[in-house]
Amino acid sequence: MSEKFYTEEHEWLSVDDGVATVGVSVHAAEQLGDVVYVELPEVGASFEAKADMAVVESVKAASDVYAPVAGEVVAVNDALTETPAKVNEDAEGEGWFVKLRLADPGAVAALMNADAYKTFLESE
Helix, strand or coil: CCCEEECCCCEEEEEECCEEEEEECHHHHHHHCCEEEEECCCCCCEECCCCEEEEEEECCCEEEEECCCCEEEEEECCHHHHCCCHHHHCCCCCCCCEEEEECCHHHHHHCEEHHHHHHHHHHC
16 A cells, blocks of 8 residues: 555545545544535546545535645545445545546645654644
8 A cells, every 4th residue: 555645634645656546534534423425526627736626524514625636537436425434434445535647746745644644633
């Protein structure tokens, strides 16, 4: 499994051969509570970094999911449409949202690694 990177908005991504798998962090899933609905973008949609990309709704709140880096959606996790609870069950695994073909693979370097994200969470 490739290294995960994180944003201050609590998205994660891992990169494999220029394609990033993106989702919300375990911390975000815990803060959301029980996820009841996920709205995913269309395959082929392009996003700039930090643009609204998806929506996740829980019993507590609705939250936007932001693109951690710029790219084009090459796959979406259709399983979340049928079983949104996957976000709670395995946020950083089977609960992924989209796969993005990176516009700039170097952009990942600006994100936090797991240790930096842990420190960030402790400071919140």
